[in-house]
Amino acid sequence: MPRVKRKLPGFDLGQVLSEVAVDRAQAIGPQIYDVLRRLIVQSQVPSGAPLHENDIATACRISRTPVRAALRQLVLEGLVTTWPQVGSVVASIDRAQIAEGVVIRRALEGEIVRLLAQQAQPDWQRIEALLAVQSDAVARGDDYAFFVADEQFHACLAEMAGAPAAWRLVQSVKAHIDRVRLLATRHQPGRHREAYLEHLAIVEAVRRGRAEEATREMSRHVEGVLKSFDVLAVATAGASADAVLKPAVA
Amino acid sequence: MPRVKRKLPGFDLGQVLSEVAVDRAQAIGPQIYDVLRRLIVQSQVPSGAPLHENDIATACRISRTPVRAALRQLVLEGLVTTWPQVGSVVASIDRAQIAEGVVIRRALEGEIVRLLAQQAQPDWQRIEALLAVQSDAVARGDDYAFFVADEQFHACLAEMAGAPAAWRLVQSVKAHIDRVRLLATRHQPGRHREAYLEHLAIVEAVRRGRAEEATREMSRHVEGVLKSFDVLAVATAGASADAVLKPAVA
DNA sequence: TCTGGCGTTCTAGGATACAAGTTTTCCGCA
DNA sequence: TGCGGAAAACTTGTATCCTAGAACGCCAGA
Secondary structure, eight states, rough: OOOOOOTTTTTOOOHHHTOOOHHHHHHHHHHHOOOHHHHHHTTTSSSBBBBHHHHHHHTTTSSSHHHHHHHHHHHTTSSSSEEEETTTEEEOOHHHHHHHHHHHHHHHHHHHHHHHHHOOOOOHHHHHHHHHHHHHHHHHHHHHHHHHHHHHHHHHHHHTTTTTTHHHHHHHHHHHHHHHHHHGGGGOHHHHHHHHHHHHHHHHHHTOHHEEEEEEHHHHHHHHHHHHHHHHHHHHHTSSOOOSSSSSSS | OOOOOOOOTTTOOOHHHOOOOTTSSSSSHHHHHHHHHHHHHHHSSTTTOOOOOOHHHHHTTHHHHHHHHHHHHHHHHHSEEEEEETEEOOBBHHHHHEEEEEHHHHHHHHHHHHHHHHHHOHHHHHHHHHOOOOOOOHHHHHHHHHHHHHHHHHHHHHHHTHHHHHHHHHHHHHHHHHHHHHHHHGGTTTTTHHHHHHHHHHHHHHHTOOOHHHHHHHHHHHHHHHHHHHHHHHHTTTSSSSSSBSOOOO
């Protein structure tokens, strides 16, 4: 079995990338990185899809050099797998990785809300505004809007806790987790309302200065993705030979 | 004032790199990354030293391509700063960054020992062996040997806890912390003995299954670097215009 | 039909060439 | 001597070319 398929049936990377407009006045590498990362996280480029440097370069009308830089960074994040002299593919999602991501987020974001509850003087207005956006997104059933607001909410907490580096680390594991969350969304109609309520609980605990409670609520919140994974595993079982999720037993 | 000095007085990168032997049978980029990272962490290439792609490439008898790959990765880790069209330098060390590194390590490694104390069946023989090496290094006053054994000790804990991704994240912040520790070593003659005793305390707590105690001991342990930073700040105050440490007020 | 070997084709890695932008240098000039 | 300012000499960023190695496909042989 080849490690990298030439083409993934029913998927055309060139078509997905054809609308990408690169700004030649800015550095190209980071732009390609941003585009590819977003496409992978939102599963517009599915697991196992080949990411050949040449294909991407020609689709975006640029050379391979900035494409290589972007792919290397995605490899470091674990979103892409590259086999030397063979090719690159979008990494598949396995449960162990998600589970460890949960451990990492629990540790880091738990610490973030603990710091917030203990010492910082949060900008409540900003948090309230983000919660309002989430509430609105839930009411409208706009999953993508909720996803964006959720990202901003967590980033806001980290920023107010004065932990920018911690947030960068969280982001690198959050990418994998978000892939699962976004894929599972349509199988979990009520999940976003749940997540919103968990956010409320976290904020309430922080507001009252209850560090331990805030940490506990954050743990519960980030652990939610494990359920999403299992829902997704059931929903996609046997759906396709090119499994989105890596089999539990490799 | 230039953002990147052409040359740092009293320092010759070419000389440091002249002994580097690249294995043309392996990928070159990762080799250069490893070399540069080690040189920076061990302060054999000091803060502020220029890292021009061409200099490195010619010194190692290779092209700029793999050098660029290595530098990009070091930039992501925060060990190198690159200004577009201007140049790259070894990043300076500032206290806020170290402090946040401590927070991150406390969160992640605290979680690691908590997991170990709660569930895992650690390989005590391996831990004991590493502790013995440390004890030996302390007795001989071999700072570098202790550094290596310390790295292995922490890596061992993470591995046994089944948290390889968490360990990778720890490593990325540990690099900055190690720079401080290694620089401060000669100003803190008893520090390694202290660190060894802290390791013992951590292991003892884990062995007894006392998760909270293990976490607390790990916190104390990783916080030690803040003292090292302050010792170093005093020792190097006014030592040089090209400060190793970034001034508290930028 | 299956299998094994060999040549073609494709891939990423590295080297080299060129472009765009910044810093330094140096010369005319007051 | 001090000061603009233009040009030279750097830098990193991008494009293109070459190469080693892996996978595919064809074909001969059983």
